[in-house]
Amino acid sequence: MLELRNISYTVDGEKDIINDVSLKVEDAKFIVITGPNGSGKSTLAKIIAGIVTPTSGQILFDGQDITKMSITDRAKLGISFAFQQPVRFKGVTVKDLINLASGENLSTADACQYLSEVGLCARDYIDREVNASLSGGELKRIEIATIMARKTRISVFDEPEAGIDIWSFKNLIDVFEKIHNEIKGSIIIISHQERILNIADEIVVLANGIVASRGTKEEIMPALLEQAEMAYSGCQYYREEE
Amino acid sequence: MNDDIRDILLAEVADLHKVPVGAYNIRLNSQLDGRNSTKNIEIVGKTDKSGIDIIIKPNTKNESVHIPALVTHAGVHDLVYNDFYVGENAEILIVAGCGIHNDGSQNSEHNGIHRFFLGKNSRVKYVEKHIGTGEGTGERIINPQTVIEAEEGSYIELETTQLKGVDSTIRTTKAHAKAGAKVVVKEKILTHGKQFAETRFEIDMDGDDSSVSLVSRSVAKDDSKQKFVSIINGNARCIGHSECDAIIMDNAVVTAVPEITANNVEASLIHEAAIGKIAGEQIIKLMTLGLTEQEAEAQIVNGFLK
Numbered sequence: 001m002l003e004l005r006n007i008s009y010t011v012d013g014e015k016d017i018i019n020d021v022s023l024k025v026e027d028a029k030f031i032v033i034t035g036p037n038g039s040g041k042s043t044l045a046k047i048i049a050g051i052v053t054p055t056s057g058q059i060l061f062d063g064q065d066i067t068k069m070s071i072t073d074r075a076k077l078g079i080s081f082a083f084q085q086p087v088r089f090k091g092v093t094v095k096d097l098i099n100l101a102s103g104e105n106l107s108t109a110d111a112c113q114y115l116s117e118v119g120l121c122a123r124d125y126i127d128r129e130v131n132a133s134l135s136g137g138e139l140k141r142i143e144i145a146t147i148m149a150r151k152t153r154i155s156v157f158d159e160p161e162a163g164i165d166i167w168s169f170k171n172l173i174d175v176f177e178k179i180h181n182e183i184k185g186s187i188i189i190i191s192h193q194e195r196i197l198n199i200a201d202e203i204v205v206l207a208n209g210i211v212a213s214r215g216t217k218e219e220i221m222p223a224l225l226e227q228a229e230m231a232y233s234g235c236q237y238y239r240e241e242e
Numbered sequence: 243m244n245d246d247i248r249d250i251l252l253a254e255v256a257d258l259h260k261v262p263v264g265a266y267n268i269r270l271n272s273q274l275d276g277r278n279s280t281k282n283i284e285i286v287g288k289t290d291k292s293g294i295d296i297i298i299k300p301n302t303k304n305e306s307v308h309i310p311a312l313v314t315h316a317g318v319h320d321l322v323y324n325d326f327y328v329g330e331n332a333e334i335l336i337v338a339g340c341g342i343h344n345d346g347s348q349n350s351e352h353n354g355i356h357r358f359f360l361g362k363n364s365r366v367k368y369v370e371k372h373i374g375t376g377e378g379t380g381e382r383i384i385n386p387q388t389v390i391e392a393e394e395g396s397y398i399e400l401e402t403t404q405l406k407g408v409d410s411t412i413r414t415t416k417a418h419a420k421a422g423a424k425v426v427v428k429e430k431i432l433t434h435g436k437q438f439a440e441t442r443f444e445i446d447m448d449g450d451d452s453s454v455s456l457v458s459r460s461v462a463k464d465d466s467k468q469k470f471v472s473i474i475n476g477n478a479r480c481i482g483h484s485e486c487d488a489i490i491m492d493n494a495v496v497t498a499v500p501e502i503t504a505n506n507v508e509a510s511l512i513h514e515a516a517i518g519k520i521a522g523e524q525i526i527k528l529m530t531l532g533l534t535e536q537e538a539e540a541q542i543v544n545g546f547l548k
Contacts, residue, residue, distance in 0.1 A: 051526055071529040080530065087527040090487070091459075091545035100531045100541070146531065 001026055002048070002079075002154055002186065007057035009043055009209075017043045018054070019209040025154070030180055030187045032197050034224070035206035041190045042084060044206065045158045048188065049081035050074045061154075078153035082160060084190075086143040089130045094142055097130055101146035114145040117178070119171050136163040144175060155179060157189045161196060169195050197221060247314045247343045247375075248275075255339030255371045256310040266308040267294055272320045275312075283307050283334075293323030293355075296336075300329030300361060308337045311354060316346025316380045321353045328396075330361035339371040342382040342408070351383035358389070360396035360423070368400045374407025381409040388415040392423035394449065399426040404439065405547065406432065413441045421449030421478075429458040430547045433466035433494070440469040447480035447509070456484040461543050462494035473501045476509025486515040489546055491539075 002025040009018040018040045025031055033041050046052040048059065050071040059067045066074060089097075098111045112122030118141040128134065130142065140163045147155050157176075164172055173195060180187055189196055197203055203220040205213045213220060248270060256262075265283035268275040272292065279285050282302040286295050296307060313320055328334060344350045360366060374382030390398055404411060417425045425445060433439050445454045454474060462468045474482040486498040500513035520542050528538035 049530055051530070071526060072532060072534050075530050075532040083523075083527065087521070087523045089524055089542065089545060091548050092541070093545075096541075096545060097531075100528065100533065103532060150531065 001060075001062060003058075003060040004044075004048070005058040005060065007044070007047060007054045007059070009040075009047065009052065010055045016209050018047070020057075021206075021209070021211055023204060023211070025186050025188060027153070028180070028184050028186055030176070030189075030199065030201045031204060032189045032191050032200035032202075033204045033206060034191060034197060035212070039206040040209040041206050042158050045081065045156050045188065045190050048154070048156050049079060051081070075152075078185075080147045080150045080152045080155045082143045082147045082155070082157040084158035084162065085136075086139040087130075088132055088134070088139070092130050093126070094128055094130055095126045097142065097146055098149050102149040102151075106149075111149075114149050115142070117148060117175060118142070118145045120145075140164055144172075148175065148179060151183045152185060154186045154188065155183075157187070157191075159190050159192070161191060161193045169193070172196075173199055194221075194225070197224070248312055251312045251314070251341030251343060251373070251375070252310055254373050254375075255312070255341040256308050256337050262306075262308040264306050264308075265296075267296075269309070269311040269320075269322065271313055271315070271318055272322075280305065282332075288323060291323055292321060293325070295325045295327065297327045298329050298332045298334050298364075300331055302329065302332040302334060304333065306335040306337060310338065311340045311352055313340075313342040313344070313350050313352055316344050316350050316378055317348040318342075318350045318352075320351065321355075323355045323357075325357045326359065326366075328358065328360050328364040328366055330393075331363050332361065333365045334367075336366060336368045337370075338368065339373075340384050340386075341372075342374045342376075342384065344374070344376040344380045344382050345378040347379050349381040349383060351381075351385070353385045353387075355387045356389070358391065358398060360390065360392045360398060362393045363395040364393075365396070366398045368398065370400070370402045372402075372404040372408050372411065374409065376407075382407060383410045384408050385412045386414075388413075390415070390417035390419075390425060392417060392419045392425060392452075394420045395422040396420075397424045397426075399428070401428045403430045404432070405430065406434075408439070409435075409437050411439045413439075414444075415442070416444045417446070417454070419445070419447045419449060419452035419454065419480075422451045423449060424452065425454045427454075427456045427458075429456075429460075431458070431460040431468065432463070432543070432547060433460075433468055434463040435466060436464070437466040438468075439466075440471070442469075442471040442473075443484070444473045445482070446475045446477060447482060448477050450479040450508075452478060453481040454483070458484075458486045459488075459547060460486075460496070461489045461491065461547060462496050463491045465493050467495045469497045469499070470515075471499045471501075472513065474503070474511055474513075476502070476504045476506055476511050478506050479508035480506070480510070482509070482511040484513045486517075487546075488517045489543065490517055490519055 498515040
């Protein structure tokens with residue numbers, strides 16, 4: 001179980017990005033963290049991965065205090081993080097990245113399997129460099145494939161839907177369900193997407209760095225959608241036409 | 243001992259673990275160590291100075307020639323002239339390279355001057371690795387000079403690699419490309435410690451539809467210094483592209499000096515140069531996959547120079 005206890009993060013000693021957030025993520029749970037832009041969602045995700053160090057508070061993993069633990073050690077312990085804007089590398093191939101993620105030298109067939117899962121024709125991508133020749137959407141899917149290859153207890157995705165427009169949402173959701181069912185890991189997704197919110201066990205709404213509300217989708221969704229419709233032109237929650 | 247070093251260097255610079263198949267010339271401490279000519283490839287020693295002529299018959303296909311040069315001790319100052327005469331329509335792989343092992347306090351150096359005379363429509367792939375080994379305080383110095391005369395329709399690809407142990411290198415490559423000739427250079431350099439590496443290209447595209455592509459990828463670590471100079475002159479209807487991409491680390495210094503001159507309105511020339519440190523987010527991404535910071539850095543550098 002992952003537990004955040006009274007996590008705060010302040011910039012320059014003034015602005016509270018995260019303000020006393022406490023959150024428990026039980027094993028094998030599917031949590032979606034949502035909220036308006038600037039509410040602190042991405043920062044919270046980075047705090048879990050160790051990329052951002054909280055100003056105060058504790059992070060516990062199975063009761064062990066990991067607040068001061070490095071990104072590397074957290075990764076080894078079983079925490080994965082998918083970047084909102086995946087990183088490009090000159091010279092590092094898609095296969096290199098999947099091998100590094102899986103921690104072993106996979107056969108090309110096994111490595112390709114992960115790409116197929118995210119809807120990329122594996123043969124066309126496996127030997128390509130993860131460089132500027134790939135589109136944002138392609139990078140995003142490769143990023144998700146690396147998280148699948150890691151098979152860790154906790155997978156954190158920072159806005160995985162961004163840039164995925166050409167690939168159907170249904171496939172993205174299938175991927176999350178597969179990770180959830182096969183790896184039996186906990187999934188934490190930062191998202192605005194209604195369809196992703198719909199498959200969550202629990203929705204946490206952040207606003208101005210605090211937990212504004214949390215509960216099941218039945219408890220949370222109606223209020224979110226109402227807000228979305230009220231502010232239709234600048235809405236945060238995308239309701240797709242069925 | 244010297245034989246062991248010789249074998250290790252041979253494996254490193256030319257991927258040779260035994261006597262190579264086909265034509266070869268092995269130079270060891272300025273002396274001939276082994277030579278073989280074949281029906282299509284004749285290797286003859288020069289009479290007026292140190293070095294060899296490699297004469298490749300027209301229409302030779304799918305053959306290779308290995309010409310490694312090795313220095314296994316301190317105080318050697320080797321100077322060699324190798325001339326390649328590539329016949330029309332020939333297609334050939336040339337594996338060169340130089341390894342210097344220096345356990346002593348005196349400098350050892352190898353200066354190789356290679357000239358390529360490419361016949362019409364010939365194709366050459368030239369692969370060269372430079373390494374330095376040994377624990378001595380004497381420097382390992384390699385200064386290669388390459389001159390290319392590319393006849394109509396010929397093609398040459400130079401793939402050069404220097405990844406460790408060479409303290410000082412100044413590499414000069416000059417080429418003249420006639421109509422339809424193409425010159426491709428892929429260079430990889432890693433310097434560390436107090437090493438210095440300079441590569442200088444002077445390419446003239448003299449014939450219509452000639453082209454050149456220079457791609458240099460380098461990593462400069464510690465207190466090392468690198469300089470990349472590329473001079474491309476488009477004297478006809480031609481396409482020229484040079485690209486210098488460097489990762490800089492620690493206290494290293496990297497200079498890129500591009501000079502492209504269009505002497506013809508139909509010349510199309512591009513130069514790209516980028517020098518920068520490893521992006522912090524690249525390290526972080528690899529750390530989230532379980533690599534330590536050092537492992538992440540090594541992965542990025544190895545990938546970049548792969």
